[in-house]
Structure formats: C-alpha cells, structure tokens
Amino acid sequence: MVESLSQALAQRVLVADGAMGTLLYSQYGISHDFESLNLTNGGDILKIHQAYIAAGADIIQTNTYAANAIKLSRYGLADKLHAINEAAVSLAHTAKVASTRPVYILGTIGGIAGSTDIQDPQLLTAEAITKSTVQQAEILVQTGLLDGILLETYYDLAELKAAIQGVQAITQLPIIANVTMYEPGVLQDGTSLATALAELAALKVAVVGTNCHLGPYQMNLALKNTQLPATTPVAIYPNAGLPNMEAGRLIYDGSPNYFESYGEIFRQKGVRLIGGCCGTTPAHIASLVKGLKNRTPVVPTKIAPKITPKVAVEQEIQGTHRFLEAVQTQKVALVELDPPKTLKTAKFFEGAAALAAAKVGAITISDGSLATTRISNVALAAQLKLAYGVTPLVHLTTRDHNLIGLQSEIMGLASLGIDDVLVITGDPAKVGDLPGATSVYDLHATELISYFKQYNQGISPTGRQLGRHCHFVVGAAYNPNGRTLENAAKAITRKVAAGADFIITQPIFDPQIAKDLAAILAENQITVPVFVGVLPLLSNRNARFLHHEVPGIRLSAAVLERMAAAEENGTERAEGLAIAEELVDVICQYFNGVHITTPMQHVEISKALATYIQAKNKVQIS
Known part of the structure; x- marks a missing residue:
C-alpha cells in the first residue's frame, strides 16, 4: 500500500x-x-x-x-x-x-x-x-x-x-x-x-x-x-x-x-x-x-527570544491637520491649485500666498491634472512649507509611479512633514500632452490609501521597520457625476474601510447631487468629512469644454443654458461665480466642506468664493 x-x-x-x-x-x-x-x-x-x-x-x-x-x-x-x-x-x-x-x-x-x-x-x-x-x-x-x-x-x-x-x-x-x-x-x-x-x-x-x-x-x-x-x-x-x-x-x-x-x-x-x-x-x-546527506527529519532548534537593543528614534514630525479639525464645527473651503506648466512659478506662489492670507482651510496641489506635464507638486509643496510657512494638501496619483516610486514619494512626504495627502487614480496618460506616455497603475487608489496607513504604523509595505511612525491624514477622491446612489455607497465605503480620513469629490454643477450624496452617506452611516467639489465657470466656452471633453465632469442642462445666455449678455464671469455660490449654498446645508478648483489660475475667483463660504461661519477659520 x-x-x-x-x-x-x-x-x-x-x-x-x-x-x-x-x-x-x-x-x-x-x-x-x-x-x-x-x-x-x-x-x-x-x-x-x-x-x-x-x-x-x-x-x-x-x-x-x-x-x-x-x-x-x-x-x-x-x-x-x-x-x-x-x-x-x-x-x-x-x-x-x-x-x-x-x-x-x-x-x-x-x-x-x-x-x-x-x-x-x-x-x-x-x-x-x-x-x-x-x-x-x-x-x-x-x-x-x-x-x-x-x-x-x-x-x-x-x-x-x-x-x-x-x-x-x-x-x-x-x-x-x-x-x-x-x-x-x-x-x-x-x-x-x-x-x-x-x-x-x-x-x-x-x-x-x-x-x-x-x-x-x-x-x-x-x-x-x-x-x-x-x-x-x-x-x-x-x-x-x-x-x-x-x-x-x-x-x-x-x-x-x-x-x-x-x-x-x-x-x-x-x-x-x-x-x-x-x-x-x-x-x-x-x-x-x-x-541532501540523508532524508532524516531534524527537530527544529529552539531559538532564544531575541532581545532588541534600544535605538535612538528620529524625532517624529507631526502636522496639525488644521482643515480636518475645523471642518467638524465650521464651513471649510479647500482650494486647489495646479502646478505651472513652465518654470515660471511667481504667479503660483503669489496665488498660494494670497489664499494662505485669506485663511482657507488648505491649499491642495494637483498631481499632473489631465495627465499634463507640470512641475512636481511635491517640490512646490516643500517650497510652500519652507519659504511661506504653508503646509499644503498634496495629491498623489497611482498613474505616474510604480510601487517603488510610490513608496519613495510617501517617505519623501514624511521626511518633509507634509502629512496631508489626497490619493487619486489620475487621468489616463493618453489624454494628456504626452499621449505616448505609459500609465502605471501598479496599485488601485484604495490600495494606496492602505499603504499610507501602514506607514502610520511605522512599517513599510514590505514589512520593513521605518524607524518612526508617520502621521498621514489621507483623503480619497470620489466622482458623484453620473453614478447611482448604490455605487456611491459602495465606492466610498470601500475607501473609508481602507483608511480614508476624508473624501473630496469632483466638481458638481447640479445641487441635487449634493442632496442625494448627503442622503446616501447618512443611510450608510458614513461619517468622515466630505468636501464637495465646486469649479467656478469662466465662460460659456469653458463650460462646454468641461462638459464635453473633461473626464468625470458633467454640467446640468440648466447651467449650460445660463452660461450660453451670459455669453450673449457679456456677463459670463459674474454668472459663473453666481452659479458657484448657489451650489455652495446648497452644499453648506448638508456638508461643512467645499473643495474649490481654481479655474485656469484665476486665484482671485477662488479667493472670492472661499470668502463667501467663510462668511457662513460666525467665527472664521483661524
């Protein structure tokens, strides 16, 4: 036998x-x-x-x-x-x-x-x-x-x-x-x-x-x-x-x-x-x-417990995450800036300084938005922190970095004390200015969130001890345009389960979306702060471009009609801001957070909208 x-x-x-x-x-x-x-x-x-x-x-x-x-x-x-x-x-x-x-x-x-x-x-x-x-x-x-x-x-x-x-x-x-x-x-x-x-x-x-x-x-x-x-x-x-x-x-x-x-x-x-x-x-x-000298099994040797000597640990750098604390009790405006496409950075830093002076909740810096070549957002964030005393919220895509690069970026952010991060998938490389570039996507955005959380435990995704704990607060992106409520619940729940501390949505142009999103979050007992996206429109042409050509953004028929009428009346800029303020009014009924995407480097518009949001608080963000 x-x-x-x-x-x-x-x-x-x-x-x-x-x-x-x-x-x-x-x-x-x-x-x-x-x-x-x-x-x-x-x-x-x-x-x-x-x-x-x-x-x-x-x-x-x-x-x-x-x-x-x-x-x-x-x-x-x-x-x-x-x-x-x-x-x-x-x-x-x-x-x-x-x-x-x-x-x-x-x-x-x-x-x-x-x-x-x-x-x-x-x-x-x-x-x-x-x-x-x-x-x-x-x-x-x-x-x-x-x-x-x-x-x-x-x-x-x-x-x-x-x-x-x-x-x-x-x-x-x-x-x-x-x-x-x-x-x-x-x-x-x-x-x-x-x-x-x-x-x-x-x-x-x-x-x-x-x-x-x-x-x-x-x-x-x-x-x-x-x-x-x-x-x-x-x-x-x-x-x-x-x-x-x-x-x-x-x-x-x-x-x-x-x-x-x-x-x-x-x-x-x-x-x-x-x-x-x-x-x-x-x-x-x-x-x-x-x-093999023979096939006789050997009893495993008893190993004495290893005594690890005490090692001096590098001083931990911990951010205050001011915007995340403030949003618990106040209406908070986050404002996104795109890094420059050229090496002319004066306008970017002037705009960032103006927003910081206006006491916005945080300045968020995109990571190659629309897959367009721009200055490294981490480099700009470091300069803002060191030269201007502003600690921004940095976007990090899974599109541009493989597993090695992502971990290097995470450790680099930790070493700079930049702890506020928004994890995003990123637009496919083929939609950008270098369509021959390759999208990496070694990780899903949800997986990258869990990576950050592992670094917070002082452990790299390979299991290596890092010498100190990190203190990342990690946001997740969500696109509410064209999604069913059931999909919204699943997507956000999955990201929160991975460790997302807050959610930032794509810009919306229909106030009903904000109402529906609030309802589904309440129904599913999702309590993390949500910053609903608003993008002030500059012109009718700008509105049509966003609606027809930008992934993840859809304008309502009413908004498109209003911007077309404003073009005839020569009031496009004012109408765009009015539409944004109306959206903010509804958003602030259900949420404490708004995420403003600065349109084409027009910081003055974002600043005006942020001020409008802050006016809804009895006490401004300090």
Whole structure:
C-alpha cells in the first residue's frame, strides 16, 4: 500500500519541484496566461513535470497557480476555468503514473490579493477572493487525483488564513500553506515569519512554510531568527536568486550548483519539504537532491527570544491637520491649485500666498491634472512649507509611479512633514500632452490609501521597520457625476474601510447631487468629512469644454443654458461665480466642506468664493 503524503512527511524530508511559469517564460518564450497552456500545449507541461520527477522531485504541483476566475478573466478565459484546472490535474497525473517511484501531486492555488493587473477593485474584496479560491479548490478536488492542496505566494496573511478555512470546508486533503516575505523574516504587514507560521499551524494544516521573492541565502537568513513550529512540518521554496534584465526579458541565471549546499542547510534547520520557486529548473532540484546527506527529519532548534537593543528614534514630525479639525464645527473651503506648466512659478506662489492670507482651510496641489506635464507638486509643496510657512494638501496619483516610486514619494512626504495627502487614480496618460506616455497603475487608489496607513504604523509595505511612525491624514477622491446612489455607497465605503480620513469629490454643477450624496452617506452611516467639489465657470466656452471633453465632469442642462445666455449678455464671469455660490449654498446645508478648483489660475475667483463660504461661519477659520 502506497503511503499518503502526510505519512511520507512524517517519515522523511521530501523534495518538491521548481518553477513552472518562469521556466515556460525562459525556455518557451511564453510570457502570460501560462495556465491556458494546459489546453493548448499540454505536451510541454507534461515534459516539465517529467523533468522534475527525473531530477528527483517527490512532489509535483499542477500548472494552476493563477487558474482562478478572477485572474483568468484578465485574458477572457473565465469560461475555461473548469477545463484548465481539470487538464492540469490530468497532465500531472499522467506524469505521476509513469514514474517508477512514488510521486505526490499538489493542486496549486496562488494568492490573489494585491494583484496589480486586475483593474476592478470589486474583484479584490476579501469575500470575492475567498469565493474564487474555494471555487478553484472544488474543481481541483473533484478530479479525485490529488494528494494535497498547495496554497502558495500569499503576501497577505489574512487572505491565506481565509483560504485555508475555505478549502478545509470542502476537503480533508492535506494543505501546504506558504506565505511570502518581502524582507527576510517579516511579512509585508510587519508580522514576523515565526508568528505567521505559528498562526498557520494553529489552523491544523499539514505543512506551513514560505516561498518566492527571496533566494536561498535570504531564506536561510530568515530562518536564523525564526522559531519553527515543533509539531507541524515546514516547507521552503526559494527563488533561484535575483533576475537580470536582458533585451527586455527577465533572466534568472543563478547557478543550479549553488542550490546543492542549501538542501542540507535547510534540513538541518528542521525543514521537512524543500522545493524551488521563480527561476528554478529541474537542474536546481537535482542539485537540492544531491546536496541532501540523508532524508532524516531534524527537530527544529529552539531559538532564544531575541532581545532588541534600544535605538535612538528620529524625532517624529507631526502636522496639525488644521482643515480636518475645523471642518467638524465650521464651513471649510479647500482650494486647489495646479502646478505651472513652465518654470515660471511667481504667479503660483503669489496665488498660494494670497489664499494662505485669506485663511482657507488648505491649499491642495494637483498631481499632473489631465495627465499634463507640470512641475512636481511635491517640490512646490516643500517650497510652500519652507519659504511661506504653508503646509499644503498634496495629491498623489497611482498613474505616474510604480510601487517603488510610490513608496519613495510617501517617505519623501514624511521626511518633509507634509502629512496631508489626497490619493487619486489620475487621468489616463493618453489624454494628456504626452499621449505616448505609459500609465502605471501598479496599485488601485484604495490600495494606496492602505499603504499610507501602514506607514502610520511605522512599517513599510514590505514589512520593513521605518524607524518612526508617520502621521498621514489621507483623503480619497470620489466622482458623484453620473453614478447611482448604490455605487456611491459602495465606492466610498470601500475607501473609508481602507483608511480614508476624508473624501473630496469632483466638481458638481447640479445641487441635487449634493442632496442625494448627503442622503446616501447618512443611510450608510458614513461619517468622515466630505468636501464637495465646486469649479467656478469662466465662460460659456469653458463650460462646454468641461462638459464635453473633461473626464468625470458633467454640467446640468440648466447651467449650460445660463452660461450660453451670459455669453450673449457679456456677463459670463459674474454668472459663473453666481452659479458657484448657489451650489455652495446648497452644499453648506448638508456638508461643512467645499473643495474649490481654481479655474485656469484665476486665484482671485477662488479667493472670492472661499470668502463667501467663510462668511457662513460666525467665527472664521483661524
């Protein structure tokens, strides 16, 4: 009788296979939707399974890492969900039965949370992710050909725990649960690897471990200070190392021989299952097998608690967030200024100084509005703070920065003591003055809000300790034009749940929108301050341009008619301001906050409207 996977793990150290996706990428020139190859290139997948078995792997995993409904939808393959997963299991089983020694098959399911190539945030809610994971697990399990389930590359510990519980509800197959570290020994939320493994072991899975992102050296470094669970086997799946970029392709060129010593190193640490992740090949697995002196399990060494010496902490810089305090009791006007398109900055700073003198709640500085090239808003914010004593509210888009750049921007803002931020997605690059530019969108705006909140805990999104806590107050943008009330509630609730401290809306031109928005916020018990957008119109031409050509802005028919009539009467500027004041009157009945977008650098108009708003208070903002 062939022993089960659990029995085998109890008796000896097992070796798993290595990468599938990066192997297909490097050897076959395939760069995406690897899972669809189960249907179109099954022979290639079978050869890879056979190569790993020939290299000495005791365990192979199905080519199903991203074969869930959410990720398959990126390529229009959601309708192939069952077929792709079933074919993957069949191919692995074919390789297994052809082997002359025992081989075990794991049905692979990859982490989903934080996927940067999925644009619909509704697909990335915790509920949607767990549902998709369980759905995939059911398909894999129903084949009846698996020896276990592998949950791998989970950066989010909460997601992995939910996945474990969901899979346990449908099967008794052994589960291998692997978290992924950004930094050796720590997860992205600052949780130590030891704590994560202990929490996973408490869920009664068969194996707990870690895979991906780090090579064997850093994996070993992480284990040095990690107390491994005493009664639950541990798995390690390191990458081949760091990749190089050659001719636009990622190349892993780490020597397979380098892996030879690490098989025994990991066994001596108490690891029971050793495999490979990104960049590893059958040659790497053969080296692991060769390097193992024997397969006898080693009891994990007891690690003494680490005593962290006290380190001098840099003095924390904390803003007062005056506008957010004032809006609790008064009508507050925020005024947005666009950075100049040229290096002539005098008018910008003169306007900012005038608004500061008028005691507006805050000056907000846009970040490449309409995807147009402008001076860095962070540079201008620093000058306002240092030279004028004005601490502005800075916009930050997900359009222009990748994950590395966004984190650099966040740390730069913290070092400057600029703590008031509005997170926005940003208009697509193709609508701007450089249509050949690329929109990045590594993160959704909602995800970026949560990043800021993590920095407030003194932890970077990679889990690195920052040396001090940050004090960001983060706003979220919302466009109420053309949205249903149901969508409004969902969008704002999602952003508040991520940590948004306030909301700034796109400009509105219909007072009914303000009334409807107030009603839906009250109905859903959303209590964060909301600054409703107002954009004073300069002319009929300006009104028509905004209505027809600017994304996210729509004018009511009544406003368009009034501006057309004002053009004939030569009173466009006055009519535009009157319309803005009428909107403010309604907004202030339901909200304490107004966000004024300065029209084409006409600061005098924004200042006049801000003064109009302040006049509604018995005591002006101080």
